[in-house]
Amino acid sequence: MKDFKDKILFVTGGASGAGLGQAKVFSEAGCKVVIADVRQDALDQATAYFRERNAPVHAIKLDITDRAAYAAAADEVEEVFGSPPQLLFNTAGVNTFGPPEASTYEDYDWVMGVCLGGVVNGMVTFVPRMIKAGKGGYIATTASMGGFFGGPMTAPYSAAKAAVINLMESYHLSLGRYGIGVSVLCPASINSNIHHATDTRPAHLSNTGYLVDDLSVKTLQTIYESGMDPEDLARWLKKGIEDEQLYIIPYPEDKETLERHFKQIVDSVLPVEADPEGVRKRLEAWGKARDVAIEAAKENPDEPLQPGFGRPRPELDWVKPIEMPELSAEE
Numbered sequence: 282m283k284d285f286k287d288k289i290l291f292v293t294g295g296a297s298g299a300g301l302g303q304a305k306v307f308s309e310a311g312c313k314v315v316i317a318d319v320r321q322d323a324l325d326q327a328t329a330y331f332r333e334r335n336a337p338v339h340a341i342k343l344d345i346t347d348r349a350a351y352a353a354a355a356d357e358v359e360e361v362f363g364s365p366p367q368l369l370f371n372t373a374g375v376n377t378f379g380p381p382e383a384s385t386y387e388d389y390d391w392v393m394g395v396c397l398g399g400v401v402n403g404m405v406t407f408v409p410r411m412i413k414a415g416k417g418g419y420i421a422t423t424a425s426m427g428g429f430f431g432g433p434m435t436a437p438y439s440a441a442k443a444a445v446i447n448l449m450e451s452y453h454l455s456l457g458r459y460g461i462g463v464s465v466l467c468p469a470s471i472n473s474n475i476h477h478a479t480d481t482r483p484a485h486l487s488n489t490g491y492l493v494d495d496l497s498v499k500t501l502q503t504i505y506e507s508g509m510d511p512e513d514l515a516r517w518l519k520k521g522i523e524d525e526q527l528y529i530i531p532y533p534e535d536k537e538t539l540e541r542h543f544k545q546i547v548d549s550v551l552p553v554e555a556d557p558e559g560v561r562k563r564l565e566a567w568g569k570a571r572d573v574a575i576e577a578a579k580e581n582p583d584e585p586l587q588p589g590f591g592r593p594r595p596e597l598d599w600v601k602p603i604e605m606p607e608l609s610a611e612e
């Protein structure tokens with residue numbers, strides 16, 4: 282996507298840090314911006330910034346883990362701007378750190394609930410609306426460099442971010458046929474307010490195994506203060522969207538670490554000679570499954586040839602089938 286003029290952008294976490302930077306940069310590019318955030322004070326401040334510039338903005342107080350509220354927010358966008366958004370940025374996130382063995386259920390439920398569950402809610406709420414609107418669009422989710430690696434202090438956060446990267450890979454493969462692009466932004470460090478994230482932790486999930494005190498907050502603040510400016514990061518995001526890049530990683534210092542990590546994984550795969558019979562059987566099974574799909578397609582020659590598993594329910598008439606273009610039922 283290259284033209285952002287008059288596009289509607291819905292950005293979660295849009296009242297602070299990376300999300301606010303995105304709202305500013307894409308507003309300057311011509312978008313009508315909806316900022317959704319759980320913090321009213323931050324929303325008020327952010328809204329004032331756009332109003333001063335006469336830029337179209339709409340603020341919604343939203344906890345992205347609340348599915349009913351999310352659906353209501355989507356309705357509100359359509360009422361205010363007359364259409365579902367063409368741009369969805371899943372940017373809201375929280376963190377809190379400590380050893381995995383100290384982690385409580387509530388540490389997992391809060392961090393994964395916002396960082397993964399909130400993204401899932403964004404996708405389930407908006408993707409069908411965006412497809413039905415038929416205008417194409419773009420979805421960009423902010424994961425983290427931390428999603429590529431486990432860490433001795435980051436288990437719930439890294440797990441959520443890993444899942445989010447993986448989730449965007451799936452949607453990227455699927456939504457192209459509707460003209461909806463998908464990117465995942467993987468920052469290493471942002472000069473944001475995330476060291477105050479525990480202020481938004483709900484009371485019913487307050488039981489934590491981590492020591493959150495002035496020292497932990499101050500240490501995190503020291504790290505984040507040297508992070509990338511949110512507007513600079515948003516400009517990299519914009520370039521990534523213009524270039525339709527799936528992964529957007531504007532942190533050159535991490536290239537070698539990523540290379541080492543993925544090499545370790547690839548080097549762990551057995552060579553074919555270790556199990557030639559197993560390899561033959563598994564590949565043959567895929568061929569057989571393809572034959573089953575071809576046989577089934579002969580009975581319904583007007584329907585597209587699709588893999589037998591993973592078909593949508595037929596009443597979802599806005600979902601396009603996943604076709605097997607390299608085959609025909611006559612083969």
Ligand code: NAI
Pocket residue numbers: 293294295296297298299300317318319320323343344345346372373374375376395396399423424425426467468469470471472473474475476478481505508
């Ligand atoms: P931030 O704290 O400045 O902004 C996050 C915003 O999300 C806040 O305004 C907060 O109120 C909002 N939020 C939190 N929980 C929410 C909920 N349940 N519903 C709606 N809004 C909620 O933090 P930052 O750093 O700008 O975070 C943005 C994204 O960047 C997050 O996904 C974070 O994990 C990710 N990230 C941050 C890095 C950093 O160094 N700060 C590094 C890598 C990724």
